[in-house]
Amino acid sequence: MMVDKKKPNQQNPEPCRNYKNELSLLSDEKANEVVGRSLKIYYVVESLRITNTFQYKINEFVEAHMFIIDQEVQLFLKKPKPNEDELTVESIYSGMAGIALLYNFYANKIHNKNKAIEAKLIIEKCLSILDENSDSVTYLTGKSGIFVTATEIYRDLGDIKNAKKMIEKVVDLLPLALNQKMPDVLLYGRAGYLYSLLILKKLGWEDPDRDKLIRKVVLSIFNNGIQTCDRDKPRRTSLMYKCHNKKYLGAAQGLSGVIHCLLLAKSYLTKSELDDLIKPALDYLLTLRYKSGNLPVSLCNDPDHLVQWCHGASGVTHTYALAYKVFLDEKYLNAAIQYGDIVWKRGLLTKGYGLCHGVSGNSYAFMSLFQLTGKTKYLYRAARFVDWCLTTNRQNRIPDNPYSMFEGVAGVTYALIDVQDPIGANLPGF
Ligand SMILES: [Zn+2]
Numbered sequence: 381m382m383v384d385k386k387k388p389n390q391q392n393p394e395p396c397r398n399y400k401n402e403l404s405l406l407s408d409e410k411a412n413e414v415v416g417r418s419l420k421i422y423y424v425v426e427s428l429r430i431t432n433t434f435q436y437k438i439n440e441f442v443e444a445h446m447f448i449i450d451q452e453v454q455l456f457l458k459k460p461k462p463n464e465d466e467l468t469v470e471s472i473y474s475g476m477a478g479i480a481l482l483y484n485f486y487a488n489k490i491h492n493k494n495k496a497i498e499a500k501l502i503i504e505k506c507l508s509i510l511d512e513n514s515d516s517v518t519y520l521t522g523k524s525g526i527f528v529t530a531t532e533i534y535r536d537l538g539d540i541k542n543a544k545k546m547i548e549k550v551v552d553l554l555p556l557a558l559n560q561k562m563p564d565v566l567l568y569g570r571a572g573y574l575y576s577l578l579i580l581k582k583l584g585w586e587d588p589d590r591d592k593l594i595r596k597v598v599l600s601i602f603n604n605g606i607q608t609c610d611r612d613k614p615r616r617t618s619l620m621y622k623c624h625n626k627k628y629l630g631a632a633q634g635l636s637g638v639i640h641c642l643l644l645a646k647s648y649l650t651k652s653e654l655d656d657l658i659k660p661a662l663d664y665l666l667t668l669r670y671k672s673g674n675l676p677v678s679l680c681n682d683p684d685h686l687v688q689w690c691h692g693a694s695g696v697t698h699t700y701a702l703a704y705k706v707f708l709d710e711k712y713l714n715a716a717i718q719y720g721d722i723v724w725k726r727g728l729l730t731k732g733y734g735l736c737h738g739v740s741g742n743s744y745a746f747m748s749l750f751q752l753t754g755k756t757k758y759l760y761r762a763a764r765f766v767d768w769c770l771t772t773n774r775q776n777r778i779p780d781n782p783y784s785m786f787e788g789v790a791g792v793t794y795a796l797i798d799v800q801d802p803i804g805a806n807l808p809g810f
Pocket of ligand 1: 688689690691736737
């Protein structure tokens with residue numbers, strides 16, 4: 381699903397992974413001219429409000445998608461209670477918790493309490509069939525994501541008592557998150573648990589031990605990263621992480637994704653951790669770039685194929701944008717811009733429209749650059765990519781989870797709603 385196992389082969393050359401973006405071939409001067417002329421199709425430049433035309437077009441799709449997703453929701457809600465051995469984790473990434481998150485997000489945007497109540501029904505069903513014995517702790521693929529989403533939904537509905545119960549459930553996962561066997565990466569490990577704790581803090585989690593607890597997770601992530609590097613002879617960088625026995629580099633399973641979460645937790649980091657651990661790792665990642673400028677999937681000589689949130693330039697655009705905000709080092713700003721240019725050139729993926737490895741996910745790289753630089757060309761690029769998602773039949777295969785938040789139509793719908801708020805738009809889970 382996330383890991384691309386296909387190896388290039390002389391007889392069967394790899395099919396092209398992306399459509400050519402002809403707009404990326406324009407000279408800077410011409411491109412600026414086009415942005416100046418065409419941005420107004422999408423946004424009223426002075427107010428950064430979406431134009432009525434674009435909004436109507438988007439909302440047609442949002443409504444159609446929500447209708448399709450609704451059918452799945454009804455089937456899910458009607459499912460009989462499973463046997464003990466059929467309990468499961470309906471994650472944000474691929475399961476119904478992602479749909480609950482979308483519903484609550486939509487409910488808040490359109491101020492529709494009925495939609496929020498539907499979100500509550502979905503998440504409560506997820507909770508009722510949850511496999512408590514699962515050792516998945518992360519926000520995107522694990523139990524904490526379900527509890528955090530439930531916290532948010534209860535809070536928004538004014539049910540503080542149940543919101544608190546959900547917070548306790550996330551905190552109770554701490555021993556599991558600190559277990560030695562747990563990986564550190566965002567999708568499957570500690571960084572993904574750290575992300576949940578940071579969201580809880582935003583949702584109003586108050587506890588005298590809160591900061592101590594978050595710091596514990598941060599320290600554990602640093603210690604494992606240092607130890608993995610210490611095993612390398614010669615030692616190549618300050619932090620490195622393994623997932624499925626491989627040293628991945630991208631957002632979902634790799635070093636940059638872990639660094640991203642640590643940077644989000646920067647108020648829990650010491651100056652020395654920022655300067656002596658995070659910065660050298662960010663600099664090391666820059667030395668690993670392909671000739672094209674793209675970030676390799678891992679340290680295993682992977683071909684330069686993937687430009688998507690989970691692997692490659694798209695995810696790491698966000699991380700260097702964030703790194704620039706933290707360190708104010710121009711090198712990171714330039715890196716973010718260069719990664720963004722690769723997404724513009726190669727990010728119209730034939731794989732599909734989804735958030736994880738699709739075009740809507742790639743659109744968020746431009747939103748991140750727009751929010752960082754204020755340059756309208758990034759807003760234009762984000763809108764262009766989202767607009768691309770409104771034409772059907774451009775994906776060469778059906779995703780594994782076609783309705784899901786990270787692979788399917790729910791994520792595209794989330795992006796269609798989010799593009800209407802360019803200042804606040806944020807890829808969920810990152
Ligand atoms: Zn992916």
